[in-house]
Amino acid sequence: MNLVILLGFMGFFGNTLTLPGIAGVILTIGMGVDSNVLIFERIREELRNGKTPAAAVDQGFAKAWVTIIDTHVTTIVSAFILFLFGTGPVKGFAVTLTFGLLANIFTAVFVSRVIFDAGLQRKQRGEALSI
Numbered sequence: 001m002n003l004v005i006l007l008g009f010m011g012f013f014g015n016t017l018t019l020p021g022i023a024g025v026i027l028t029i030g031m032g033v034d035s036n037v038l039i040f041e042r043i044r045e046e047l048r049n050g051k052t053p054a055a056a057v058d059q060g061f062a063k064a065w066v067t068i069i070d071t072h073v074t075t076i077v078s079a080f081i082l083f084l085f086g087t088g089p090v091k092g093f094a095v096t097l098t099f100g101l102l103a104n105i106f107t108a109v110f111v112s113r114v115i116f117d118a119g120l121q122r123k124q125r126g127e128a129l130s131i
Contacts, residue, residue, distance in 0.1 A: 001111050002032045005103035010096065020093035028100025031075070035108035039064045043116075053123065057116050061109065068108055072101045 006028060010017065017025075043060030051059060076098055083094035 002103050002107040006100045009099040015095060018089060018092050020089040021096040024093045024096030024100060027097060028104060032104045032108060035068050035104060036112060038067055039112060054120055061113055072105050076101055
């Protein structure tokens with residue numbers, strides 16, 4: 001989903017995908033995986049603390065949100081500096097990375113949350129959550 005949104009952004013704004021842009025896409029995918037791993041680990045931590053699956057998902061997303069925003073804002077600021085002081089290829093990397101990180105914030109927090117909530121709806125009360 002992250003990649004689809006990123007390519008949609010780039011197509012809408014008429015950006016070309018160059019080699020530095022592909023590097024930005026790869027870094028975006030890596031940060032997307034990192035965000036999901038962070039969310040999963042926070043949920044596992046809450047489950048180990050004895051919370052119900054629904055409460056563990058709520059707390060896991062709440063605790064991971066701050067870290068995800070921190071890492072993404074820091075990287076977006078770095079990409080903005082690259083865009084200001086870089087030349088053509090470096091600017092392309094910065095643009096691709098920024099679009100990718102904005103898409104990643106959306107997919108990691110909102111889309112993943114909808115998927116988890118849908119999975120919780122299908123489970124019987126008291127049934128364990130497999131993460």
